[in-house]
Amino acid sequence: MKTYLDCYPCLMRQALQASRFANLSESAQQSILKSVMESLSELPEGTSPPVIAQLIHRIVRAESGHNDPYRAVKITSTQNALNLYDRLRIQIDEAIDPIDLAIRLSIAGNIIDFGISDHYDLEDSIHRVMTKPLAVNDIENLKTRLKTIKSLLYLGDNSGETVFDRLLIETLVKHYQLPVTYVVRGSATINDVTYLEATEAGLDKVCSEIIDNGSDAPGTLLDDCSSDFVTRFKHAELIIAKGQGNFESLSEVDAPLFFLLQAKCNVIANELGVQEFDLIVKGPKG
Amino acid sequence: MKTYLDCYPCLMRQALQASRFANLSESAQQSILKSVMESLSELPEGTSPPVIAQLIHRIVRAESGHNDPYRAVKITSTQNALNLYDRLRIQIDEAIDPIDLAIRLSIAGNIIDFGISDHYDLEDSIHRVMTKPLAVNDIENLKTRLKTIKSLLYLGDNSGETVFDRLLIETLVKHYQLPVTYVVRGSATINDVTYLEATEAGLDKVCSEIIDNGSDAPGTLLDDCSSDFVTRFKHAELIIAKGQGNFESLSEVDAPLFFLLQAKCNVIANELGVQEFDLIVKGPKG
Numbered sequence: 001m002k003t004y005l006d007c008y009p010c011l012m013r014q015a016l017q018a019s020r021f022a023n024l025s026e027s028a029q030q031s032i033l034k035s036v037m038e039s040l041s042e043l044p045e046g047t048s049p050p051v052i053a054q055l056i057h058r059i060v061r062a063e064s065g066h067n068d069p070y071r072a073v074k075i076t077s078t079q080n081a082l083n084l085y086d087r088l089r090i091q092i093d094e095a096i097d098p099i100d101l102a103i104r105l106s107i108a109g110n111i112i113d114f115g116i117s118d119h120y121d122l123e124d125s126i127h128r129v130m131t132k133p134l135a136v137n138d139i140e141n142l143k144t145r146l147k148t149i150k151s152l153l154y155l156g157d158n159s160g161e162t163v164f165d166r167l168l169i170e171t172l173v174k175h176y177q178l179p180v181t182y183v184v185r186g187s188a189t190i191n192d193v194t195y196l197e198a199t200e201a202g203l204d205k206v207c208s209e210i211i212d213n214g215s216d217a218p219g220t221l222l223d224d225c226s227s228d229f230v231t232r233f234k235h236a237e238l239i240i241a242k243g244q245g246n247f248e249s250l251s252e253v254d255a256p257l258f259f260l261l262q263a264k265c266n267v268i269a270n271e272l273g274v275q276e277f278d279l280i281v282k283g284p285k286g
Numbered sequence: 287m288k289t290y291l292d293c294y295p296c297l298m299r300q301a302l303q304a305s306r307f308a309n310l311s312e313s314a315q316q317s318i319l320k321s322v323m324e325s326l327s328e329l330p331e332g333t334s335p336p337v338i339a340q341l342i343h344r345i346v347r348a349e350s351g352h353n354d355p356y357r358a359v360k361i362t363s364t365q366n367a368l369n370l371y372d373r374l375r376i377q378i379d380e381a382i383d384p385i386d387l388a389i390r391l392s393i394a395g396n397i398i399d400f401g402i403s404d405h406y407d408l409e410d411s412i413h414r415v416m417t418k419p420l421a422v423n424d425i426e427n428l429k430t431r432l433k434t435i436k437s438l439l440y441l442g443d444n445s446g447e448t449v450f451d452r453l454l455i456e457t458l459v460k461h462y463q464l465p466v467t468y469v470v471r472g473s474a475t476i477n478d479v480t481y482l483e484a485t486e487a488g489l490d491k492v493c494s495e496i497i498d499n500g501s502d503a504p505g506t507l508l509d510d511c512s513s514d515f516v517t518r519f520k521h522a523e524l525i526i527a528k529g530q531g532n533f534e535s536l537s538e539v540d541a542p543l544f545f546l547l548q549a550k551c552n553v554i555a556n557e558l559g560v561q562e563f564d565l566i567v568k569g570p571k572g
């Protein structure tokens with residue numbers, strides 16, 4: 001997905017937020033905004049938002065000497081989500097359609113996105129996924145495919161959302177006896193999940209393996225990922241890709257991808273032909 | 287008030303919105319964003335937001351050849367507000383403290399600000415001013431001063447908000463027998479009131495005169511205003527200044543100013559030491 005003009009102010013806001021998370025001085029914050037404006041002024045056509053975001057967060061890390069400015073909020077987000085784990089586990093297990101509910105809840109967790117906002121309402125998000133119809137609903141198609149595959153590649157997105165991914169993965173393992181490989185970012189970027197936060201959410205207990213994609217982009221830019229990961233991606237029978245960053249970077253890639261996300265900004269909503277905050281399970285065309 | 291770093295993304299958003307109101311092509315929109323980024327990169331220290339906004343809207347008007355891209359929404363906003371006029375007039379006249387209610391309602395009208403957002407909820411705004419304590423409340427001080435003066439200078443802000451200004455001015459004229467001079471912008475900028483929209487709201491019927499400030503800034507930049515207006519400003523016994531743009535441009539000016547506004551963004555809220563959407567009647571210090 002290309003970077004729309006609406007992304008410009010949003011990326012500026014994100015750069016400012018990141019600079020503040022990294023405790024940069026006001027003059028350093030201003031200098032980062034200038035760098036971002038320079039990049040936006042010279043943006044090659046068709047560049048996707050995670051490419052700019054990757055650059056922004058690299059600059060912030062370099063300027064601040066802080067290799068993970070979002071570490072504290074990642075810990076808090078994971079803990080907040082873990083506090084809900086027992087209750088949600090029971091709700092899924094007792095549901096008429098546990099797969100459907102686990103998929104919906106994994107989308108609820110997608111609200112924990114510091115690329116969009118520095119506050120989120122998890123209970124509201126859970127309420128919405130339980131009561132609102134999906135705006136794009138390929139759940140039945142996803143279920144059908146899950147029955148036929150031997151393994152699943154699962155691209156994580158945000159820390160804390162990981163706990164909701166764990167609930168879904170546990171449910172898939174139980175119902176389909178599927179080995180699941182969970183993919184994390186190669187290193188810290190925004191509040192995205194790295195190996196550390198995946199284990200903090202307990203994903204190591206339920207996945208057959210956790211691998212990283214070798215990239216520090218807040219998305220999955222295949223050109224920027226390790227060859228090991230790209231090989232796994234290319235040979236995957238089925239890929240679940242969580243969140244906006246993965247959608248923005250993979251929406252035009254030809255692969256057996258199911259995108260699970262909330263459309264948390266008007267750009268993504270327009271791209272998907274839905275309303276803001278609509279819930280999405282979008283499978284491959286055809 | 288200086289331009290804070292948080293204003294950068296907001297001014298970009300505003301430039302994009304204005305470009306779209308002016309029906310500019312996507313490439314023209316992009317070129318305007320580039321101009322804005324260039325201006326923001328070279329911003330002299332202490333420049334106030336209305337200075338940049340003035341520049342943005344000048345560029346949009348020049349690029350589009352459209353001298354008032356917000357004319358349609360100004361007409362609609364005025365009409366929406368006029369539809370409420372009779373009901374609110376009765377509510378004020380029957381109130382225990384008509385002055386207090388009229389002041390509050392004039393602040394309700396300040397929600398109609400296309401510099402902040404392209405949608406607003408007038409009924410919600412009216413409900414808030416009627417039920418919520420003011421975060422900064424110099425109403426008693428304002429009432430005391432109103433009793434002692436011979437004339438009032440009233441700086442308007444947004445079209446549609448004008449109808450709420452009219453309700454307040456009618457109330458002041460009735461209770462204090464005060465001649466009121468209503469000040470509009472010199473020419474169109476965002477959805478700010480010009481002479482045309484002031485008369486559409488019926489302000490010509492209740493004010494002793496309507497004058498313009500000679501400037502196309504969405505605020506009152508004294509250096510940019512006509513000498514006639516500046517003379518009137520300097521000799522005013524009391525000035526009511528509506529809205530954020532007037533606050534941003536006059537907050538450091540030594541004059542008998544009462545600012546009536548809603549703090550519609552976190553920058554203004556922080557500057558005033560209040561919460562977003564708090565209601566403000568702020569008089570001169572001491």
